Amino acid sequence: MTDYRDGVVVYWRPLCPFCIRLRLRLKLARxxxxxxxxWRDPDAAAFVRLVADGNETVPTVTVAGNALVNPSMKEIREAVRRYAPQLLDSAR
Incomplete structure (x- = not known):
């Protein structure tokens, strides 16, 4: 699995309405x-199970390596401010 420790990573799966909504919100927030x-990356699925008590709960998001299971945009923004503030320069 690729190392994504410095940024925001969204773990998702097709047809998940929560994933669709969050991915759209993140895109709009730039x-x-x-x-x-x-579903395409078994290592990513294993990681999600590790941080979600054995479940493949999506969306799961990491911000600079800190995992958030099924987070709101507010929780993601707070995590970015805390762990990866450099990313806010690109976002609105």
């Missing part, structure tokens, strides 16, 4: 991120 489909 927050730089990497998106990983857990």
């Amino acid at each position: 927050l730089p991120r990497t998106e990983v489909d857990i």
Whole structure:
């Protein structure tokens, strides 16, 4: 699995309405991120299970390596301010 420790990573899967909504909100906010489909990346799926009590709960987001399971945009913005404030220069 690729090392994404410095930025925002969204772990998602196709047809997940929560993932669709969050990915759209992140795009509209212009927050730089990497998106990983857990159905195409078994290591990513294993990571999500590790941080989500054995479940493949998506969306799961990491901000500078800090995991958030099914977070709100507010929680993501707070995590970015705390762990990766340099990303806010690109976002609105």
